[in-house]
Amino acid sequence: AQSVTQLGSHVSVSEGALVLLRCNYSSSVPPYLFWYVQYPNQGLQLLLKYTTGATLVKGINGFEAEFKKSETSFHLTKPSAHMSDAAEYFCAVSSWGDKVIFGPGTSLSVIP
Amino acid sequence: SQTIHQWPATLVQPVGSPLSLECTVEGTSNPNLYWYRQAAGRGLQLLFYSVGIGQISSEVPQNLSASRPQDRQFILSSKKLLLSDSGFYLCAWNSEQGTLAASPLHFGNGTRLTVT
Numbered sequence: 155a156q157s158v159t160q161l162g163s164h165v166s167v168s169e170g171a172l173v174l175l176r177c178n179y180s181s182s183v184p185p186y187l188f189w190y191v192q193y194p195n196q197g198l199q200l201l202l203k204y205t206t207g208a209t210l211v212k213g214i215n216g217f218e219a220e221f222k223k224s225e226t227s228f229h230l231t232k233p234s235a236h237m238s239d240a241a242e243y244f245c246a247v248s249s250w251g252d253k254v255i256f257g258p259g260t261s262l263s264v265i266p
Numbered sequence: 267s268q269t270i271h272q273w274p275a276t277l278v279q280p281v282g283s284p285l286s287l288e289c290t291v292e293g294t295s296n297p298n299l300y301w302y303r304q305a306a307g308r309g310l311q312l313l314f315y316s317v318g319i320g321q322i323s324s325e326v327p328q329n330l331s332a333s334r335p336q337d338r339q340f341i342l343s344s345k346k347l348l349l350s351d352s353g354f355y356l357c358a359w360n361s362e363q364g365t366l367a368a369s370p371l372h373f374g375n376g377t378r379l380t381v382t
Contacts, residue, residue, distance in 0.1 A: 190371075196375050248367040250367050254367075
């Protein structure tokens with residue numbers, strides 16, 4: 155069975171600082187990995203996804219994530235946080251024959 | 267381009283009243299459709315999904331039901347709401363282009379339901 159953990163239900167960073175949101179997954183078959191962002195009272199929006207190929211994936215709004223199979227991780231980073239990055243972030247995993255599983259989410263606050 | 271619409275955006279209903287939430291998708295055909303619930307401070311719980319008209323799979327036994335009367339229409343219903351049905355309900359779709367599991371979900375803006 156697949157599972158996703160996100161270390162830290164709440165992360166605070168200063169504006170301009172590095173953003174690092176952690177995601178670890180469990181899957182018995184090659185996974186497909188996703189990061190979604192949710193702004194208040196809105197649905198989720200895809201930030202980026204990893205399917206196959208290059209392990210460093212670039213997404214929208216300056217975010218990127220690296221798939222590390224040996225660490226079963228897919229951490230999300232952004233070099234410099236903006237106030238507009240304050241939102242809830244969800245990591246998700248799926249694989250062939252299985253439905254997508256979402257992590258519990260990490261709430262990101264950006265301090266001016 | 268594809269769009270997804272959900273309504274209403276907010277809803278306050280008394281315990282024991284019926285519920286009907288509607289979701290429609292435009293710009294694609296034969297999408298897979300999903301209903302998720304997001305309780306306050308918690309992650310997403312898959313409630314129902316549908317791969318075609320009239321085909322509904324339930325993930326969690328509960329007070330809710332879903333129907334898909336048309337290809338791009340997905341309805342979430344209840345005959346009698348419970349307090350525990352309060353939450354943020356999200357409709358989503360994806361389509362099988364290559365591998366379904368690799369196809370990202372596209373979400374509506376959600377309905378915030380408060381049962382009083």
